[in-house]
Amino acid sequence: MPAELVIRGTVLTVDDRQPTAEALAVSDGRIVAVGARSDVEGWIGPGTEVVDVDGCVLPGLVEAHGHPLMEAIVLSDRMVDIRPVTLPDADDVVAAIRSEVADRGPDGAYLNGWDPLLQNGLPEPTLDWLDRIAPDDPLVIVHNSGHKAFFNSAAAWRFGLTRDTPDPKGARYGRDADGNLDGTAEETAAVFSLLAGVIDPADYPAMLHAELRRLNKVGLTTCSEMAFDPVFRPVVEQLRADLTVRLRVYEISTAQMSSDATPDNGDDLFRQVGIKIWVDGSPWIGNIDLSFPYLDTDATRTIGVAPGSCGHANYTREQLTEIVHAYFPKGWPMACHVQGDAGVDTILDVYEEALRRWPRDDHRLRLEHVGAIRDDQLRRAHDLGVTCSLFVDQIHYWGDIIVDGLFGAEHGTRWMPCGSAVATGMRISLHNDPPVTPEEPLRNISVAATRTAPSGRVIGPEQRISVEQAIRAQTLDAAYQLFADDVIGSIEVGKYADLVVLSADPRAVPPEDIADLDVLATYLAGRQVYAKGD
Ligand SMILES: [Zn+2]
Structure with missing residues (x-):
């Protein structure tokens, strides 16, 4: 039977047995042939759509650490995007806050993206300052990292937060010397408590559609949600006929430490694959768990880091052990957010013990x-079968601040050490943690291969990886981490025809230019879900 679709042009398969090809054929959503033009010719019949591409075909890109279900809300009209990529200037940020407070009135103003390290000159967002800007109505400003939020007194009242409110597990509300709330919330459970109920559920489907369009536009066909709240499950199920991106989700570990789902849930379009824990916080707010101190600089003073501080973890070792032991024996893999090397030591100890007690071959535990992370820790992780997803795009936005402002040359230049990770033999992925940085998988490939900071200097050249390796980390190896490499991640017979067409072969342009290649088309299971100009 002839194929439904044949694509001809330069094909990068990310399949070691046949790295490049000239054509591929698709039937029933799956790849049925890939190889030389002559190998595929026989699949062309009267009803076959034949597409000759000028650029280059790759497997659909995979975001191993995304937040699409949350970003759908954050980038919707209900919240104002004040991230440095949108508003680099501090005065514009403050003006946007004032204007949203005036526009929303009693409905409350919610803004995301506050970043004093990149938006120089932001005022200190004290409770007093917040209450002066919005004396009567709720105001919530989420830090660009997502790990902190600032809220005024009216918001505390709206959400029922008082001095007697206990801190959620692994999170906290800031308090002054007298124990009163100081208008700050740190870490997921506390930050999310300030956003509950901000959207009308009836508005959510349109928000999610817009988000899926944004993902397809940058060439993504699979995306993880790393902070999955099961309240979204029925909504996603209801929209599954419209899903143009495969979703792999990690449920947030809760105080109950149990999930209603089981590891065999879902299908290739939508599946919960694991459980997420935040071992520590964000480098940009001073709460990552380090073995060495932050520098004492203007940058660290701006973000309120005490001199000599090594940050801290969100959980004790005992608490982390308790969480991992609650989920891992039930068959769940875990993905643990961890930025500081002291935190890496702790979670690797916890992983190692769990693996000793409940040995499992294909566990795909993640960091x-x-x-x-240090080289010895990468080797230890690899020996345990643990893989890492690296946030290498941080070099593009914060590269200079990391070295000069926060951690110094010794620790800063090896930040996000992709080179060391790959050298161990580990299968790594790259990610954007959107909306922390925009969803830009092609830029991740550029940055992993160049490590160029905003000033133009190269941060830790020995940690660069090849373009081919970076492409793997944004396709097949990312799919591996999401338990999806059996059906996606490379262009091979039998896998879904999830594809992206780029304007040029990324191996044929200077690595720094890969970020700016055009996505000409995106296909999910052979169906075109995006075309440039849409
Ligand atoms: Zn994240």
Whole structure:
């Protein structure tokens, strides 16, 4: 039977047995042939759509650490995007806050993206300052990292937060010397408590559609949600006919430490694959768990880091052990956010013990971001079968601040050490942790291969990886981490025809130019879900 679709042009398969090809054929959503033009010719019949591409075909890109279900809300009209990529200037940020407070009135103003390290000159967002800007109505400003939020007195009242409110597990509300709330919330459970109920559920489907369009536009066909709240499950199920991106989700570990789902849930379009924990916080707010101190500089003073501080973890070793032991024996893999090297030591100890007690061959335990991970820790992780997803795009935005402002040359230049990770033999992925940085998988490939900071200097050239390796980390190896490499991640017979067409072969342009290649088309299971100009 002839194929439904044949694509001809330069094909990068990310399949070691046949790295490049000239054509591929698709039937029933799956790849049925890939190889030389002559190999595929026989699949062309009267009803076959034949597409000759000028650029280059790759497997659909995979975001191993995303937040699409949350970003759908954050980038919707209900919240204002004040991230440095949108508003680099501090005065514009403050003006946007004032204007949203005036526009929303009693409905409350919610803004995301506050970043004093990149938006120089932001005022200190004290409770007093917040209450002066919004004396009567709720105001919530989420830090660009997502790990902190600032809220005024009216918001505390709206959400029922008082001095007697206990801190959620692994998170906290800031308090003054007298124990009163100081208008700050740190870490997921506390930050999310300030956003509950901000959207009308009836508005959510349109928000999610817009988000999926944004993902397809940058060439993504699979995306993880690393902070999955099961309240979204029925909504996603209801929209599954419209899903143009495969979703792999990690449920947030809760105080109950149990999930209603089981590891065999879902299908190739939507599946919960694991459980997420935040071992520590964000480098940009001073709460990552380090073995060495932050520098004492203007930058660290701006973000309120005490001189000599090594940050801290969100959980004790005992608490982390309790969480991992609650989920892992039930068959769940875990993905642990961890930026500081002291935190890496703790979670690797906890992983190692769990693996000893409940040995499992294909566990795919993960570490997320791993800015300050050391070489010996990477080797230890690899020996345990643990893989890392690296947030290498941080170099593009914060590269200079990491070295000069926060951690110094010794620790800063090896930040996000992709080179060391790959050298162990580990299968790594790259990610954007959107909306922390925009969803830009092609830029991740550029940055992993160049490590160029905003000033133009190269941060830790020995940690660069090849373009081919970076492409793997944004396709097949990312799919591996999401338990999806059996059906996606490379262009091979039998896998879904999830594809992206780029304007040029990324191996044929200077690595720094890969970020700016055009996505000409995106296909999910052979169906075109994006075309440039849409
Ligand atoms: Zn994240």
